Amino acid sequence: MIAKYELSDNLSKPGPAHSGRETIFHNGSMLLAKVNLKDTGFYTVRTYNILGNAISTTYTYLNVYAYLWNCGLLDTSSQPTIEFVPPSVAEGGRVLLLVRNHPENSVCFAWFKGIVVFHNLVGIRRLPSTKPILFGPAYSGRETLNSDGSLQLHNVSQKDRGLYTLRILNSYGTSEDVQGQLQVDSSLSVFCNALTSSRLMIQPVLGYVAEGEDVFLQVHNLPEEARVFSWHKSNNGSPARKLVEYNRVKSSISWEPAERIRGKVYKTGSLLLQDVIESDAGMYTLEVLNKDSKIERANVQFYVKKSVTQPFVQITDTTVTGGTSVILTCVSPDTDVSIRWIFNNENLQLTEKMTLSPTKCALRIDPVGKEDFGLYQCEVLNHFSYSTSPPVRLG
Template sequence: MESPSASPHRGRIPWQGLLLADIQIINDSKPIEGKELVLTCEPDIPGVTYLWYKDDQELQEIPDRLQLSSNNRILTLLNVTREDTGIYECEIRNSTTVIFRNSHTLDVFYGPDTPTISPSEENYCSGTNLTLFCEADSNPPAEYSWIINGQNEVPSQELHIPSMSTSDSGSYTCQVRNSITDLSNIAVKNITVHGAVIQVSSTTVREKDSLVLTCLTAQPGLSIQWIFNSQSLQLTDRMSLSTDNSTLTIDPVMMEDEGEYQCEVFYLNCSSKSDSVSITVKALESEDTHLLPGAIAGIVIGAFVALVLLCILAYFLYCSKTRRSRPV
């Protein structure tokens, strides 16, 4: 009975044998890019013609790339590339008839290529979410992992860090590996997280004294604004800002200046707020009306001594008066 695969092929006469040709890979080696691969067409029959096809195109020798043995039975790919992936057919024929024919799908293993990390943006503001995606061309698909600042390996193709802070700045390395080719590759992205912090000598200040708040940033922004109790700070005649708005001076401080202060720095693509700093203002009256414990103790001791002296004086006066009133 004729095999279903014996249909006409590129105008050739259908084969009429009882066996199929067999394509074998020498030493059962894996088709890995960059290595040599040898295919043989079996069986070995004297006096016949062997032909090779790839994706329906007949193969011819290519120097330094493709070699055929003297009788064409052995096909050697000297330097396998991923473009060699495809359907290979081995055909055995006599002068007029196709005797055997069979096909083999060659899947070339390659990579991983140098990975790419997206998005390309490298500057972020604190409080924003970071999502990095790594991709590398590889067959089979690569295994992915992330290394952050040289440590904390995370096995994932996608890396997500919510609500970043300035401590999240650093190098983000995507590492890819192909378990078949036993090759690996990396890509590195340097991330800078912009943030702000308020510097102040003391969070407690006396009324009538001066207060200086400084907004510090790792990278200079386009502009800076100050926030007081969650509202944009309204400057008074007691307040002044430096040329770049980074330093706020209040002189003299009043009770209404007590509250929460923040600075917000604006960059090209985002803005970043500092953590709030709570300023406490001590009223002058509180220092005048409240005595220190040492002062209170001094007053008590002084009153006791005065009382003792008064008692002694009264005793002597009494004794003196008693002596005068006695008859001589």
């Protein structure tokens, strides 16, 4: 224990792990001064009630590194995605929520059933895999958290359908969220049997659509008593923004001013997106306000196909001699791409003297030895395509 703070006394009391650099505040925050590499690790804050019983536990990870840098020439980041295997699972079956393209420097995977709030936490898997798994309030005993970040659900039921969020923490101390929508089949097709079902649902858009095409998000079973419904959009766990609101009482449609109207909304709740572009991809949420002021939600997600352009590699010095350092930069105009490095036509195996920038767009070798001489390339990938740079020679 580092320290505890008693609200009744407004007093902080240091614990055995207190180093003299920690300050605890009345709102639960902790200031850690003059951090060093030994401070890297997981930190836990636990709250207690007046009887001394623990009522909440929250975890975070602090990573301290020797220096911070990035290439500065490429504004891009790794783009993980969730793939459902199979894409739609029958009740009683198993489904794997497979993580594609997670950062190589990942240190923690946290799964949530729904949005990122503590009561939705299924579990936390920390790396290396020898560390124990921390299960949350939403864990049912049917979930398996794998060391590659994937989540497997066993004996699936209709209660498992809906939104899942994965929060990935990397060794730089930053995190990114990725979301996916699980579809669960009943004994009969829920869409063929839409008239006898009362559950609000959206016809899923599977796979990808090309730029310039139209996407129809068809809603089934919009409640008859629905007074107002609205569509919202988010990307990779970012806060959802409202696109449009339909007031069935007034028969009025209100698009948000910041939105370029390239679509139509129907009284059935369905949404037509016309002439889609790359930025239209993401998670779409339908919110329905009933006459009793209860809100019902449904989600759907799709991606937009867009081929990446060929990147190129810049290098600080192509004639370096042993003992000096060098930085190679992968330059691409594309955003929302992943980057991998290739050395002599094979995937680059990082050594202790190699460091990647947080976005992987820059590779530093310090010091450079003869074993590092050869041809370097970078490859950029998105959900749909990839492209490899021409080789550059080091040495």
